[in-house]
Amino acid sequence: MVARILLSSSLIFSTLLTTFAQQPTPPPQQKTPEIDSQDVVKITTNLVQIDVSVTKGEKVVTDLQPQDFQIFEDGKLQAITNFSYVSNLPEAAAPKPAPVANSTNKVATPIPPAKINPGDQRRIMALVVDDDGISWESMGRVKKQLQKLIDQLSPGDLIAIIRTDGDVGALQQFTNDKRVLQNALNSLHWNPCSRVGMQVFRPNGQIGPALSLCAQSLGGDHSTKATLTSLDFILKGMSLLPGRKSLVLFSDEIPLEEKDQSLDGKIISTMPSLADLNTLPEAATGSLPGSGLKHATQFQRVIETAIRSAVVVYAVDTRGLQYTGLTAEDRPTNLRGQTSALLQTQKDREHQLLRGREGSDLIARRTGGFLIKNSNGFDLPRIVDDQQGYYLIGFRPTEETFDRKFHHLKVGVKRNGLTVRSRDGFFGLTAQETRPPLLSDPDEMKKALGSPFGAKDVSMRLTTFFIDEDKGPLLRSFLYFDPHDLTFTDGPDGVRAASIEVKAMLFGDNGTIVQKANQRGSIRIAPNMYDRSSREGVIYSFDLPAKFGGIQFRVAVRDVASGRIGSAGQFVDIPNLQGGLLAMSGIVMRATTTDAANTPFAGDVRTGPAVRHFRQESTIDFGYVIYNANPKSELVAQARLYHDGKLILDPYPLTISRPSTNDSRRVTNRGNLQLGSNLVPGDYIFQIVVSDLADKQKPRVASQWIDFEIVK
Numbered sequence: 001m002v003a004r005i006l007l008s009s010s011l012i013f014s015t016l017l018t019t020f021a022q023q024p025t026p027p028p029q030q031k032t033p034e035i036d037s038q039d040v041v042k043i044t045t046n047l048v049q050i051d052v053s054v055t056k057g058e059k060v061v062t063d064l065q066p067q068d069f070q071i072f073e074d075g076k077l078q079a080i081t082n083f084s085y086v087s088n089l090p091e092a093a094a095p096k097p098a099p100v101a102n103s104t105n106k107v108a109t110p111i112p113p114a115k116i117n118p119g120d121q122r123r124i125m126a127l128v129v130d131d132d133g134i135s136w137e138s139m140g141r142v143k144k145q146l147q148k149l150i151d152q153l154s155p156g157d158l159i160a161i162i163r164t165d166g167d168v169g170a171l172q173q174f175t176n177d178k179r180v181l182q183n184a185l186n187s188l189h190w191n192p193c194s195r196v197g198m199q200v201f202r203p204n205g206q207i208g209p210a211l212s213l214c215a216q217s218l219g220g221d222h223s224t225k226a227t228l229t230s231l232d233f234i235l236k237g238m239s240l241l242p243g244r245k246s247l248v249l250f251s252d253e254i255p256l257e258e259k260d261q262s263l264d265g266k267i268i269s270t271m272p273s274l275a276d277l278n279t280l281p282e283a284a285t286g287s288l289p290g291s292g293l294k295h296a297t298q299f300q301r302v303i304e305t306a307i308r309s310a311v312v313v314y315a316v317d318t319r320g321l322q323y324t325g326l327t328a329e330d331r332p333t334n335l336r337g338q339t340s341a342l343l344q345t346q347k348d349r350e351h352q353l354l355r356g357r358e359g360s361d362l363i364a365r366r367t368g369g370f371l372i373k374n375s376n377g378f379d380l381p382r383i384v385d386d387q388q389g390y391y392l393i394g395f396r397p398t399e400e401t402f403d404r405k406f407h408h409l410k411v412g413v414k415r416n417g418l419t420v421r422s423r424d425g426f427f428g429l430t431a432q433e434t435r436p437p438l439l440s441d442p443d444e445m446k447k448a449l450g451s452p453f454g455a456k457d458v459s460m461r462l463t464t465f466f467i468d469e470d471k472g473p474l475l476r477s478f479l480y481f482d483p484h485d486l487t488f489t490d491g492p493d494g495v496r497a498a499s500i501e502v503k504a505m506l507f508g509d510n511g512t513i514v515q516k517a518n519q520r521g522s523i524r525i526a527p528n529m530y531d532r533s534s535r536e537g538v539i540y541s542f543d544l545p546a547k548f549g550g551i552q553f554r555v556a557v558r559d560v561a562s563g564r565i566g567s568a569g570q571f572v573d574i575p576n577l578q579g580g581l582l583a584m585s586g587i588v589m590r591a592t593t594t595d596a597a598n599t600p601f602a603g604d605v606r607t608g609p610a611v612r613h614f615r616q617e618s619t620i621d622f623g624y625v626i627y628n629a630n631p632k633s634e635l636v637a638q639a640r641l642y643h644d645g646k647l648i649l650d651p652y653p654l655t656i657s658r659p660s661t662n663d664s665r666r667v668t669n670r671g672n673l674q675l676g677s678n679l680v681p682g683d684y685i686f687q688i689v690v691s692d693l694a695d696k697q698k699p700r701v702a703s704q705w706i707d708f709e710i711v712k
Contacts (some may be wrong), residue, residue: 006338009521010200019545022064023259029606031049031600034260035432038510040243040244040310040392041307041308041309041310041423042133043308043426043429043430043434044392044430045397045402045430046373046396046397047081047394047395047396047397048073048394048395048397048401048426049283049392049393049394049398050368050392050393050394050409050411050423051086051244051310051368051390051391051392051421051422051423052368052390052392052393052411052420052421053312053368053386053390053391053420053421053422054391054413054418054419054420054421054612055386055418055419055421056417056418056419057166058382058385059385060385060386060389061197061390061418062085062087062388062389064085064391064413064415065081065083066083066393067414068411068413068414068415069083069391069411069412069413069414070411070412071393071395071409071410071411071412071416072408072409072410072411072412073395073397073401073407073408073409074408075410078395078396079396080218080393080394080395081393081394081395081396082343082393082394082395083391083392083393083394084391084392084394085389085390085391085392086243086244086389086391087313087388087389087392088122088123088387088388088389089122089389092227112693118288121335121540122154122156122157123154123156123157123158123246123384123387124157124158124238124243124244124245124246125157125158125159125160125175125240125245125246125247125248125384126159126160126162126174126238126245126246126247126248126250126311127146127149127159127160127161127162127250128162128163128164128230128231128247128248128249128250129142129162129163129164129188129250130163130164130227130249130250130251130252130254131160131163131164131165131188131189131190131191131194131252132164132165132191132193132194132195132223132224132226132227132230133164133194133195133196133197133198133223133224133227133252133254134190134191134194134196134250134251134252134318135190135194135196135198135200135249135319136190136194136197136198136199137198137199137200138200138252138318138319138320139188139189139190141318141320141376141378142188142250142318142557143185143188145377145378146161146185146188147185147381148177148380148382149331149384150181150182150185151178152387153176153178153181155176155653156176156178157381158174158175158176158568159174159175159176159181160173160174160175160184161181161184161185161188162234163187163188164226164227164230164231165191165230167224173552173569173571174241175571177230177571179571179573180571182474182549183549183550183571183699184550187188187550193223194223195223195224195253196252196253196356198425200252200319200322201322201324201349201662203327203329203331203452204326204330204331204345220490222687224254224255224295224359225295227251227254227299227301228254228301228302229298231247231249231363231690232298232301232302232305233303235247235249235302235305235306235309235311236305236309238309238311239305239308239309239310239311240337241261243310243530244310244311244312244387244390244642245309245310245311245312246312246313246314246369246383246387247306247311247312247313247314248313248314248315248316248380248383248689249313249315249316249360249363249364250312250316250318250378251315251316251317251318251360252317252318252356253356254317254356254357254358254359254360255355255358255359256295256299256355256358256359257260257355257358266296270711288527293665299359299362299363303362303363303366303367304426304427306363306367307366307367307423307426308426308434311366311367312367312387313363313364313367313368313369314364314368314369314370314371314372314381314383314386315357315360315361315363315364315369315370315371315372316372316378316380317353317356317357317360317371317372317373317374318378319353320374320375320376320378321357321374321375321376322349322353322374324345324346324349324350324353325342325345325346326342326345327400339547345687352680357371357373365424366423367423368421368422368426369421370386384467399456401428402428402429402430403428404427404428404429404433405427405428406425406426406427406428407426407427407428407452408424408425408426409422409423409424409425409426410424437516441558441563444558444563444565445501445503445556445558445565448455448556448566448567449503449505449554449555449567451557455556455565455566455567456566457485457564457565457566458481458485458486458557458558458559458564458565458566459481459482459483459485459566460479460480460481460482460557460566460567460568460610461479461480461568461610461613462477462478462479462480462553462555462568462569462570463477463478463480463570463610464477464478464570465572465585465586465588466546466572466573466574466575466585466586467585467625468577468627468666469543469584472545473545473546473547473548473577474543474544474545474546474573475506475543475544475546475551475553475572475574476541476543476656477504477542477543477544477553477555478539478540478541478610479502479539479540479542479555479557479568479610480537480538480539480610480611481523481535481536481537481538481539481557481566482537482542483498483523483533483538484534485559485564485566486498486500486523486538486559487499487559487560487561487562488525488530491524491709492528494526494527495524495525495526495527496524496525496527496530497522497523497524497525498522498523498559498561499520499521499522499559499560499561500520500521500522500523500557500558500559500560501518501519501520501557501558501560502517502518502519502520502521502540502542502555502556502557503516503517503518503519503555503556504516504517504518504542504544504554504555504558505517505554505555506544506546506551506552506553506554507551507552507553507554508549508550508551508552510565513553514546514547515544515545515546515547517542517544519542520560523538523540525538527583537611539610546572546574547574547575548574548575548576548577549573549574550571550572550573550574551572551573551574552569552570552571553569553570553571553572554567554568554569555568556568556571566707577627577628577665580628581628581700581702582626582627582628582690582692582700582701582702583626583627583628583702584624584625584626584627584688584690584702584703584704585624585625585627585704586624586704586706587622587623587686587688587704587705587706588622588623588706589612589620589621589622589686589706589708590607590612590620590621591607591614591615591618591619591620591621592618592619592620592621592672606702612706612707612708613708613709613711613712614675614708614709614710615675615710615711615712616675616676616677616679616681616710616712617674617675617676617677618675619672619673619674619675620672620673620674620675620708621670621671621672621685622670622671622672622673622688623668623669623670623671624668624669624670624688624704625666625667625668626656626666626667626669626690626702627665627666627671628665629665629667632694633694634692634693634694635656635667635690635691635692635693636656636690636691636693637651637653637654637656637669637688637689637690637691638651638653638654638688638689639650639651639652639671639673639686639687639688640652640686640687640688640689641673641684641685641686641687642684642685642686642705643679643680643682643683643684644682644683651689652689654671655669655671656668656669656690657669665684673686675710680710681709681710681711681712682709682710683707683708683709684706684707684708684709684710685705685706686705686706686708687700687703687704687705688703688704688705689701689703690702692701
């Protein structure tokens with residue numbers, strides 16, 4: 001990990017003009033604002049508040065008043081003290097990206113996602129694929145339906161695709177960037193160690209175990225516990241997001257039954273009682289469920305975590321609509337007659353369908369969601385539409401409420417023909433009792449790195465881009481700090497210094513750590529630079545080696561003196577250049593030395609490539625590198641400008657250098673963008689699309705974009 005501290009954006013730009021940058025990141029404000037958290041689920045000594053969904057058929061009902069509701073705790077009617085309706089629909093229909101003007105490109109280029117500012121998000125959904133419990137047969141359906149959902153997302157939706165199997169070391173990013181979601185979708189594959197094997201139903205007469213070899217060696221119940229452990233981890237991570245969230249659980253089988261082996265080796269299944277499922281989980285505020293916990297305890301802990309994290313769980317039975325009779329693959333044996341074989345097969349398979357969805361159905365019902373079953377299309381639009389809005393209803397609890405026992409809640413409406421769904425209860429634990437224990441400094445850093453929602457005690461922004469050098473691909477990163485969040489002390493000769501600890505990690509598929517680096521050092525500012533640095537911020541730069549593929553890059557910084565922590569993350573797609581793929585390193589931007597009023601900008605960190613705050617009528621220099629061009633390439637480039645998800649500037653051609661015979665693998669280009677006085681302050685995205693038209697039938701295309709902000 002190579003690090004350096006830079007205070008001049010002109011120095012940064014001169015360094016980067018030969019390597020350049022990539023990937024959009026949200027430009028920082030002077031001070032990163034805290035996201036206003038909507039406390040959807042409150043369980044305090046003064047208020048119990050829950051979210052309630054009301055539908056008529058499949059249509060959300062939005063016009064009810066407090067007098068239309070009744071809420072019961074343990075069968076006792078409660079007086080409603082708090083009431084509101086929260087809409088997730090934008091005030092006006094979100095603008096669709098304008099179609100790109102005619103181009104010679106024959107390959108569609110991605111449209112950059114509109115930036116979502118804190119508080120502007122609408123639906124927040126974790127799409128959790130239980131590849132511990134999905135058959136090879138069902139995985140194809142899952143990928144097909146998720147692809148349809150991604151293609152139809154609204155700009156204000158924040159989505160993550162997460163698998164339950166493997167090293168869930170860090171949650172995937174919640175994003176509206178379809179590149180990130182597509183990368184996660186492409187990583188979905190059938191798990192040979194799935195507890196359900198290749199097929200939904202094992203053919204009659206098949207020789208061999210019903211489970212895969214891995215599931216047999218580990219035990220099917222072990223795999224169910226692994227699913228529940230992952231769910232608990234994901235739900236705890238989602239608790240850091242504001243407002244009401246949803247988790248859509250895709251699985252073939254999450255049974256309620258607990259499998260044990262008797263002394264003679266036979267499998268014995270036991271169903272947990274209702275009392276088991278209403279028993280306070282051991283160490284309710286402690287660590288994740290482990291293999292030592294009872295099956296029923298794990299279910300209850302997942303439900304309780306979802307309730308207190310304000311997450312509604314929807315479940316999808318990924319087996320879809322199944323035929324339960326005999327098929328050509330069945331070879332019935334020891335059965336008297338075809339009729340008997342058919343009846344027995346139907347009975348067994350219907351029982352298997354019912355048993356397999358009992359666990360996910362329980363979690364969904366008790367958290368306010370519902371189960372989708374017998375649908376090959378998974379009815380995902382119904383789940384999305386169900387999140388248009390919800391009611392918040394609260395009442396004042398009695399002292400007896402906080403007795404560490406389970407309290408049932410029931411919400412009803414006085415109108416006929418309406419369906420009401422809400423969380424069905426909670427444990428009588430105060431907020432103080434459920435507060436997690438204090439963590440050590442290293443654990444706090446690990447928590448900040450593993451979470452997709454950055455720590456904000458130190459205001460910072462991350463700009464990371466891909467470059468390719470002789471030794472392989474690198475990630476070059478710039479951290480922008482607000483120096484007011486760091487503790488500076490006076491040193492010799494008036495130099496002021498702040499000690500920081502930096503931890504960086506690259507997470508690959510499903511949170512697997514592929515690279516990490518730790519560094520401890522200091523930021524030193526000369527006396528004549530301190531006032532300027534206080535106004536404009538400080539930039540800390542470092543490099544990390546990387547491998548090709550979709551990478552989540554996370555970095556956490558701790559101010560050693562105060563213990564304050566900040567973190568940030570970014571998705572970077574690193575292309576594999578060995579196969580001749582046309583690729584771009586990305587885009588680096590900075591303001592030219594003067595604006596229209598001849599005001600110098602070169603020394604302003606905020607106008608440099610790390611932050612990118614520009615004024616109207618400024619001229620912006622930009623540069624990028626094209627990889628894998630060749631002397632025969634016919635390279636053309638277009639620039640596009642987007643605002644609020646709309647194309648606001650017709651694509652215009654860019655001058656592009658001819659590949660040389662000396663180094664055709666790297667073609668460096670630069671240009672400038674003049675910001676007009678008619679461009680209103682706000683967030684913009686600048687995109688460059690490069691095409692190689694040497695092959696008219698199959699042109700090679702590469703594109704990158706970067707965001708910036710126009711300020712007054």
